[in-house]
Amino acid sequence: MSREVVFGHSPDSDDAFMYYGIASGNISLKGYEISHLMEDIESLNLRSEKGELAVTAISVAHYPKVSHNYQIMNCGSSVGRNYGPILVSKNYKKLEELKGKKIAIPGHFTTSYMLFQIFIEIECEVEFMHFESIINSIKNGKVDAGVLLHEGQILFQKDGLTKISDLGELWHENTGLPIPLGVDLVNRKFDEKTRKDLTTVFYKSVKYGIENEDAALKYAMQFGRDLSFEEARKFVRMYVNSDTLSLGAEGRDAILKLFNLAFEKNIINQKPVIDIMHPKY
Incomplete structure (x- = not known):
């Protein structure tokens, strides 16, 4: 009898793309029935605090709060290399113009907000x-500016918005490192062998999607927002690539650097141990 495990991921094109191998039935794990739960990343951040899901995507910024429940997998990370969440506005073009203004943030526990707190040193209302x-x-003027992630990073100009700052560029200028924005986690309630098996099946799913890009894109676009096929390809390639297959030593160093900076700025009160679960290759 198969044991059901639930993988949580966001409905964004890149997350859905990673899951395609499993969703299509081409990748499976003997003895397990894998189902998936789709929620926005902030909901997954909050759900991870309860340790409910076998595997889940979260914002890497939230990992200090859930490291007792989960272990970071070496695969599945969404990594920006000199790009990341962007600060945009309709009526303002310079950062200093946003002093005292209202800025929208896509969730308290997101990496976007952690980067905003580290690098955007203006007084504003969040x-x-x-x-x-x-x-x-x-x-519509409800807020003066906002931080965009996901598909908004490539669609903002269509909506008449201006990019004021790219938080991924600021990160790279200051650290020289890539920025892991999201990671996938495996639940520590499983023994080491099972954690490795779950990590391996997800690695194979990501690899299958990359190797069967058009089919995976067609699947992922069911969940994406207002993207043409080629726009979806551009966006997915930004966040599903060799870094997604292997976080590697550089990715681990980047996570450590993020938490060091957040600790120095009193954004977090403790730094978690970063122990990575690797798949079987």
Whole structure:
């Protein structure tokens, strides 16, 4: 009898793309029935605090709060190399113009907000909201600016918005490292062999998607937002690539650097141990 395990991921094109190998039935794990739960990343961040899911995507910034429940997998990370979440506005073009203004942030526990706190040193009013609401909130004047992630990073100009700052670029200028924005975790309630098996099946799913890109994109676009096929390809390649197959030593160093900077700025009060679960290759 198969044992059911649930993988949690966001409905974004890149996350759905990674899951395609499993969803299509081409990748499986003997003795297990894998199902998936799709929620926005902030909901997954909060759910991870309860340790409910076998495997889940989260914002890497939230890992200090859940490291007792989960171990980071070497595969599945969404990594930006000199790009990342962007700060945009309709009416303002320079950072100093946002002093005292209201800025929308896509969740308190997101890496976007951690990077914002580290690098954006202006007095402003922060409003947390669902990431899908941010563009319209800027356009209708509810907020003066906002931090965009996911597909908004390549669609903002279509909505008449101006990029003021790229938090991924600021990160790279200051550290020289890539920025892991999201990671996938495996639950520590499983023994080491099972954690490795779950990590391996997800690695194989990511690899299958990369090797069967068009089919994986067609699947992923069911969940994406307002992207053409080629826009979806561009976005997915930004965050599903060799870094996704292997976080590697550089990715681990980047996570440690992020938490060191957050600790120095009193954003977090303790730094977690970073122990990585590797798949069987």
